[in-house]
Amino acid sequence: xxxxxxxxxxxxxxxxxxxxxxxxxxxxxxxxxxxxxxxxxxxxxxxxxxxxxxxxxxxxxxxxxxxxxxxxxxxxxxxxxxxxxxxxxxxxxxxxxxxxxxxxxxxxxxxxxxxxxxxxxxxxxxxxxxxxxxxxxxxxxxxxxxxxxxxxxxxxxxxxxxxxxxxxxxxxxxxxxxxxxxxxxxxxxxxxxxxxxxxxxxxxxxxxxxxxxxxxxxxxxxxxxxxxxxxxxxxxxxxxxxxxxxxxxxxxxxxxxxxxxxxxxxxxxxxxxxxxxxxxxxxxxxxxxxxxxxxxxxxxxx
Numbered sequence: 078x079x080x081x082x083x084x085x086x087x088x089x090x091x092x093x094x095x096x097x098x099x100x101x102x103x104x105x106x107x108x109x110x111x112x113x114x115x116x117x118x119x120x121x122x123x124x125x126x127x128x129x130x131x132x133x134x135x136x137x138x139x140x141x142x143x144x145x146x147x148x149x150x151x152x153x154x155x156x157x158x159x160x161x162x163x164x165x166x167x168x169x170x171x172x173x174x175x176x177x178x179x180x181x182x183x184x185x186x187x188x189x190x191x192x193x194x195x196x197x198x199x200x201x202x203x204x205x206x207x208x209x210x211x212x213x214x215x216x217x218x219x220x221x222x223x224x225x226x227x228x229x230x231x232x233x234x235x236x237x238x239x240x241x242x243x244x245x246x247x248x249x250x251x252x253x254x255x256x257x258x259x260x261x262x263x264x265x266x267x268x269x270x271x272x273x274x275x276x277x278x279x280x281x282x283x284x285x286x287x288x289x290x291x292x293x294x295x296x297x298x299x300x301x302x303x304x305x306x307x308x309x310x311x312x313x314x315x316x317x318x319x320x321x322x323x324x325x326x327x328x329x330x331x332x333x334x335x336x337x338x339x340x341x342x343x344x345x346x347x348x349x350x351x352x353x354x355x356x357x358x359x360x361x362x363x364x365x366x367x368x369x370x371x372x373x374x375x376x377x378x379x
Contacts, residue, residue: 138157138348164348184308199256214253233248259297315329
């Protein structure tokens with residue numbers, strides 16, 4: 078073989094050896110580009126979600142004339158911290174927060190209690206028509222509340238609980254979503270634990286209380302957070318049932334600030350809204366780990 082033939086053969090071998098490296102390099106570059114584009118899209122999405130909240134927060138320390146100025150002024154010229162003092166002086170914030178906190182805590186406790194207890198029955202106890210009953214109960218999630226709002230109001234009025242906090246507690250103490258969430262999580266717990274507990278003489282109530290509930294802390298945390306936020310932010314329910322100003326929740330009370338478009342101090346209103354967000358933010362930060370874990374595992378079985 079001549080020197081020329083050796084050189085040609087060597088070049089072809091080098092090209093074959095370097096081709097996979099180029100493909101690997103191109104694949105790695107493609108993944109990096111895809112990752113960068115994905116992160117960029119997430120950043121833009123996060124900015125879109127946080128922009129209204131940032132505008133509300135900054136508007137709470139603006140003067141009344143700056144809130145809806147044209148062009149829009151994001152950063153106030155002077156921070157009017159007095160708005161947070163005035164909202165307490167001009168509104169019954171303490172009563173509103175007390176009523177809202179009471180409703181949120183009681184409703185959340187009852188939904189977690191009833192939801193976890195019913196979910197145990199649907200997931201661990203076998204009885205005729207169990208699956209049909211569960212599907213019918215879960216199907217109520219698809220029924221809008223507005224469709225049975227009037228019959229429900231008539232029923233509670235006949236029970237003499239309208240215009241009391243009991244009305245809100247009774248209509249929200251049970252939730253099909255909580256039963257569905259807890260049932261999905263219970264089904265991830267091995268059945269052998271329940272069978273072993275029954276052999277040891279533990280009742281079904283004891284199995285639920287001593288085994289299932291301690292093992293379902295992530296799902297309970299998720300249900301607690303979702304229920305608390307939903308009850309805290311509820312506006313339509315208190316609007317229908319709570320006519321006495323001493324029973325108003327914070328959402329209903331802040332709405333009383335808006336008499337018309339031209340006679341409303343929106344700076345004070347935004348200050349009240351920022352105050353109303355604080356409990357939700359604290360609870361979410363405290364239970365964020367369990368919330369994510371509960372949502373991630375509630376759809377898994379096995």
